[in-house]
Amino acid sequence: MQVSIKSADKARGARLEARISNEQKALFQQAAMLSTRTLSEFVVASAQEAATRIIEAHETIRLEREDQIRFVQTLLNPPEPNARLRQAARQYRTMLGV
Numbered sequence: 001m002q003v004s005i006k007s008a009d010k011a012r013g014a015r016l017e018a019r020i021s022n023e024q025k026a027l028f029q030q031a032a033m034l035s036t037r038t039l040s041e042f043v044v045a046s047a048q049e050a051a052t053r054i055i056e057a058h059e060t061i062r063l064e065r066e067d068q069i070r071f072v073q074t075l076l077n078p079p080e081p082n083a084r085l086r087q088a089a090r091q092y093r094t095m096l097g098v
Helices: 022-034 039-059 065-076 083-096
Strands: 002-006 015-019
Touching: 022 039
Parallel strands: none
Antiparallel strands: 002 015
């Protein structure tokens, strides 16, 4: 079965098509009905929520309390650059002509 879903952005009129089983469609329709949404509204909202969660999980760094403290302390009191870092900085400045 093929389901076409119109984007919530009516100005663009973008469409998304997905092939799903009859069982999936019935499940989605029941969930849409229970949430008082149309099937399209339910599928689009659900996909958007999932996409937002996945992107946030990949773009967010989560640290334990001890690591948070160590991170901030290192930012506030950075160690002196070692020889490799100084050499890399010199090469970078040379490359930029600075």
